[in-house]
Amino acid sequence: MTNQNSHEIPSCTWNRPIGLGWDKPYTVRYASNLDDGPWHGMPLGGFGAGCIGRSSRGDFNLWHIDGGEHIFKNVPSCQFSVFESNGTTSQVYALSTQSPEDGSLQTWQWYPASSESTSTGTYHALYPRSWFVYENVFQAELTCEQFSPIWADNYQETSYPVAVFLWKAHNPSNVPITLSIMLTWENMAGWFTNALKSPEVKIRDDGSPVYEYQPRWGESQGNYNQLVENSLHFGCVFGRVGITEPVQEGDGSWCIATVKHPQVEVFHHSKWHPDGTGEEVWQSFASDGSLPNYLDTNPAVENQQLGSAIAVRFTLQPGETLEIPFVLAWDLPVTEFAAGVNYYRRYTDFFGKNGNHAWEIATTALDNYQTWRSQIQSWQAPILNREDLPDWFKMALFNELYDLTSGGTLWSAASELDPIGQFAVLECLDYRWYESLDVRLYGSFGLLLLFPELEKSVMRAFGRAIPQSDDHQRIIGYYYTIGADTTTAARKVAGATPHDLGAPNEHVWEKTNYTCYQDCNLWKDLSSDFVLQVYRDYLLTGADDVEFLADCWDAIVQTLDYLKTFDKDGDGIPENSGAPDQTFDDWRLQGVSAYCGGLWLAALEAAIAISDILITNRQGAEGAEKEKQKFIYEGWLAQSRPIYEEKLWNGQYYRLDSGSGSAVVMADQLCGQFYARLLELPDIVPSDRALSTLKTVYDACFLKFQNGEFGAANGVLPDGSPENPKATHPLEVWTGINFGLAAFLVQMGMQDEALRVTQAVVQQIYNNGLQFRTPEAITAAGTFRASTYLRAMAIWGIYLVMSK
16 A cells, blocks of 8 residues: 655655665774664754654664764654554554563554565655655555754754654545554653763774763653643643753753644643553553543652653544644753853754743744745755756755764854854764864865855854964874874964864864874865865855955965975975875875875965955955965965976876875875866866876776775775775775765766766665765775764765756
8 A cells, every 4th residue: 555645755765664674784894983783764853953863663763962972772762653443443553663672661562664575664765854654554544754944045943953743644445544643752851961071082992082971861850741732732841850040961841742633632641651561651542542641740750761642633534634743842952062161052042042942942843844844845846856867866965964963963052253153063973073174175065055154154163273272292093003102292283274173072163173093283185175165165155255255364374384384395285294194094195195285286276366356355455465475375386286297197197196106096186176176266287187087087996996886996006906905095985085076077077977986875875774874984895984974965066066
């Protein structure tokens, strides 16, 4: 039986039979890295508000409620259940195929999972909407659509901590059917904060810094549930006694709610025990779809868990259809970094800062969900209606945006300095620091095209950080793992572009350069990355925000001067040092490198273009200073460009570097040329050489590497074989680097090849249990590294170039 409403679900979703597992999902490459397994679904919640994930088996299992922290755990009591009766027979299921592993809720009956031969329904996802279409179990046709109010260029609702669950029920039979839909939820007030206020930072076995996170999970003493209603809405608010202002991290309120409707009876049970058998709600619900309307607002005692339930019951005549919304809202206004470093979340600009507004947020959603839904559809329609884009590409294009919700995202309340707040997304969950600049060179295209003001706020934060210094000496993980004589370095050198904007356990936006695997003050790509992204963000957001360029200019001058100090031989191009000192931070480059040297040339061109704009718009002494600076950059560029060709061009492609003697074909060797052309700057290499290089990369790194099945490897010999079979980064397929390479292929007229590369990577991710946790790297052995990775949003770079 198929659902008559399924035509409203776009044709290009990621979809999977409900509860069907994976035979051979990808597994993690290094044991110390995170691997939650394949049961990940689309996240729900606004940017920076915290989010919740629900997988294709129906369980709510991802809890990114505390900014930057990760909890993956099925909470069986947080669930929808459905009762159905046709007058002679009835059935009832909790709508997860995963029963509790701790022996709780033994009276509940769990929804049957699909198998290879039989389907009990389909889960669909096209971010920010997802659907459960239930089939072959109930007589009624049932669909639950889930979404949060996220759409492009919207800086208000996109921040809301709310999820809408829109139920559609249709009776296709010739007899009346009675249905009841129940939402049960556990009171989690106070759980989502680190009990360790100053956790010790340690060096993991892979050289990365890591700290312990101990949420106050299950600590519900003092929590209470309270029913709330008005003429249109009915719900239950989850609170906690003793919350004082200013509110602390984790404190606030939650709410589940639905609408009152003339066709519907609403039932409730305000206090049941989710760690027990569940019979307090199941006994009555399973018999006739009702709840006992039990009311108890007494706070929980020590070691007691609290659940609440609301249910709506209605009868559908033959052929009749009804739509019922439920919502889940949470109001946890504060994100705390180090002890006492507190930021209010962006949504508090619209709902206040005391944590008492979950009911107000929920009723706002119930009043506006239809408008929100049409806003999402209007934003997506022009892309979904394009016939030149294949469905698999549209699917991945939208679903890769999941990271803007789920990537430990921060979005602070507005301030005078930052009128729409400050924004940040983690590099990934294993490398838990924010907005790594070398990664966002690729991964920020989605933010740039859809939320340009948030994008510019990130770059302003980098601009403010460049002049800062921090002399604190700390262990460098790479030095430590190779047993170097000197294992420490200063955290941040003035003038160096920081690698990242800090980590959740310190002070994001203020204490930068958190990562200490390498000494990022020595990296040769970050300064260029900064200049290129500043000019890109100006050019591609209307080319009229001169103030943005002016805000970043001093930092541009300072960081290019700093990078030029690494030009030890005076040939114009800063040299790589032989230690991994760029985004491929396990890959040694020596002398002038194609990757960093090309970014340097493009950055000089961008700096010259920026100086021209600022000179045109600002006269007098200030203009004279910029003329002088422009003259310097033109000199460096004129000196550098012939050196790049002379030292690196081998007649077919550009050598990895000038010092190692390596013959490897690096997939991303001409990233600088891609950026130059994207920003309408002069080519940094002759066009025919760029094309020859791209054809060589496509042949060696993609076609000859595992027959193109996985995507392009980072670097192999021209025959597709490894230079060093034990190397790590060269033999990995990096998802975001592949999407960046594909954008370059499109730019150079090789669109068919671009789509082949992109499709290979997309299929690996979405067919093998990596959906909604796209990693940095996959290997031909079916392993991955660094899940929930920022760089993969580079797929929006492909869309940008295809749309130009």
